[in-house]
Amino acid sequence: MEPLVVGHLFPDYLNIYADRGNIAVLSRRARWRGYQLEVRALGASAEIRPGEHDLFYVGGGQDREQALIAPELAALGPSLRQAFDAGAAFLAVCGGYQLLGGYYRDRNGVELPGIGLLPLHTLAGSRRMIGDVLLECELEPGSKQTLAGFENHAGRTILDTGAKPLGRVVAGFGNDGESGYEGCCLGRAIGTYLHGPLLPRNPWLADWLLEQAIAHRTGDLPVFEPLPDELEKQAHAVSARRAESRGGRF
Numbered sequence: 373m374e375p376l377v378v379g380h381l382f383p384d385y386l387n388i389y390a391d392r393g394n395i396a397v398l399s400r401r402a403r404w405r406g407y408q409l410e411v412r413a414l415g416a417s418a419e420i421r422p423g424e425h426d427l428f429y430v431g432g433g434q435d436r437e438q439a440l441i442a443p444e445l446a447a448l449g450p451s452l453r454q455a456f457d458a459g460a461a462f463l464a465v466c467g468g469y470q471l472l473g474g475y476y477r478d479r480n481g482v483e484l485p486g487i488g489l490l491p492l493h494t495l496a497g498s499r500r501m502i503g504d505v506l507l508e509c510e511l512e513p514g515s516k517q518t519l520a521g522f523e524n525h526a527g528r529t530i531l532d533t534g535a536k537p538l539g540r541v542v543a544g545f546g547n548d549g550e551s552g553y554e555g556c557c558l559g560r561a562i563g564t565y566l567h568g569p570l571l572p573r574n575p576w577l578a579d580w581l582l583e584q585a586i587a588h589r590t591g592d593l594p595v596f597e598p599l600p601d602e603l604e605k606q607a608h609a610v611s612a613r614r615a616e617s618r619g620g621r622f
C-alpha cells in the first residue's frame with residue numbers, strides 16, 4: 373500500500389512542549405502495523421491537493437508564533453476544510469487547536485483568524501492554566517478511555533452550542549477552567565490542550581488517528597491488533613496520578 377501522508381502544519385512555528393513527539397509515535401505505530409508514514413511540512417501558501425493528505429497535524433505555540441502564522445494558516449482554511457469534508461483526519465494541539473476554531477483573541481486583544489473547522493473560539497485570560505490533566509473520553513460510543521497530559525495555556529476555549537468535547541475533566545483546567553470539559557472532536561478531527569507530548573502516553577488515541585487516516589486512504593476502517601504497550605501504560609499511569617494528585621479540577 374502507498375504510504376499514509378501526514379500534512380504537518382507550520383512545524384517550525386507551532387512546535388512547543390515536544391509536540392513533535394506525536395509525529396514520531398504515529399510513524400512508529402504505523403510501521404509496527406506494516407504501514408509507512410510520509411510526513412510533509414505545510415507552510416505559507418502550501419498547495420493542499422484534494423485527497424493528498426490522510427491526516428493533518430498542528431502543534432502548540434506561544435501567542436507570538438501564532439500571530440506570525442495565523443493569517444497564512446487561515447488562508448489554507450478552505451482547502452483544509454475541503455480535506456476534512458473528504459474524510460481526512462486532524463490532530464490539533466493547544467495553539468494549533470485554537471487556530472482550528474473561528475478565532476483566538478490573544479492577551480493583547482488581537483483577534484487571530486482561525487480556519488473555522490472546529491465549532492469554537494478562544495479568548496486569552498490573564499491567568500495561565502498550567503498543570504497535569506486527566507480526562508474521561510468516549511470517542512466511540514460505549515468505549516470509555518482516559519487521556520493524560522499536560523496543559524499550559526492562557527486561552528479559554530468556548531465550544532459552540534452542541535459541539536462535542538473530547539473529554540470530561542477528571543483533574544486539571546480543561547478548555548476554560550469552568551465548563552468541566554476539554555478539547556473538541558468533530559468527525560475525524562481532534563483538538564486538545566494536552567501536551568506531553570500527548571500520544572506516547574495515550575497510545576489508544578494514536579491508533580484511533582491512524583485507523584481514521586487508513587480509512588481515508590483505503591475506504592475501509594481497519595481494526596488494529598493491540599500492541600504490547602507496557603511502557604506507554606506506565607507513562608499514562610504516572611501522568612494520570614500526577615493529575616489526580618492536584619486534587620480535582622484545580
Ligand code: GLN
Nearest residue numbers: 432433435466467526527
Ligand atoms: N498561546 C496560546 C495560549 O497561551 C497557546 C499556548 C500553547 O500552545 N501551549 O493559550
